[in-house]
Amino acid sequence: MAxxxxxxxxxxxxxxKISFGCIVVASCALVVLIVTFGWLVFGRYVLNVTPTWVEQxxxxxxxxxxxxxxxxxxxDDSHLGVTMFRDAFGERIRTVGVIIVDIILAIFSVVMFLxxxxxxxxxxxxxxxxxxxxxxxxxFSMVCCGGLMAVFLIxxxxxxxxxxxxxxxxxxxxxx
Numbered sequence: 001m002a003x004x005x006x007x008x009x010x011x012x013x014x015x016x017k018i019s020f021g022c023i024v025v026a027s028c029a030l031v032v033l034i035v036t037f038g039w040l041v042f043g044r045y046v047l048n049v050t051p052t053w054v055e056q057x058x059x060x061x062x063x064x065x066x067x068x069x070x071x072x073x074x075x076d077d078s079h080l081g082v083t084m085f086r087d088a089f090g091e092r093i094r095t096v097g098v099i100i101v102d103i104i105l106a107i108f109s110v111v112m113f114l115x116x117x118x119x120x121x122x123x124x125x126x127x128x129x130x131x132x133x134x135x136x137x138x139x140f141s142m143v144c145c146g147g148l149m150a151v152f153l154i155x156x157x158x159x160x161x162x163x164x165x166x167x168x169x170x171x172x173x174x175x176x
Contacts, residue, residue: 018075026072033065053131
């Protein structure tokens, strides 16, 4: 039982670091987005030369900000959710319900990951205008999000099952 608790603690620590990395990358992308829009305004109104590449870069950066933020939100369990029905039930039913929802979300994230890979392959030969990088740079954020969400959710399902079965095993060992 102590081994399970140690494994859970280590897994949660590693996943928390990955989630923090997502937040750092998304935050850096947000700073770059703000700086480039500052350059757009300066170029348009002061230099009278509009940097046209800013719009395309903004579309790429917004994808990374949104998708990496969503993956971190899944890890932190702070993403959008309706908990009214879940909170109405007892603890054991609530735990089973949460695990079922996590399984459904994990399936969705795997589908997102696989569809993102397909989109990346499809867009590899197409270049983004003004940036001259493959279109796949834009869809890579979806692949990252789907993969990270799958990892976070599968780990969370396993951890919740371990935590769900730990009290039952402790009661069995005490009764012997």
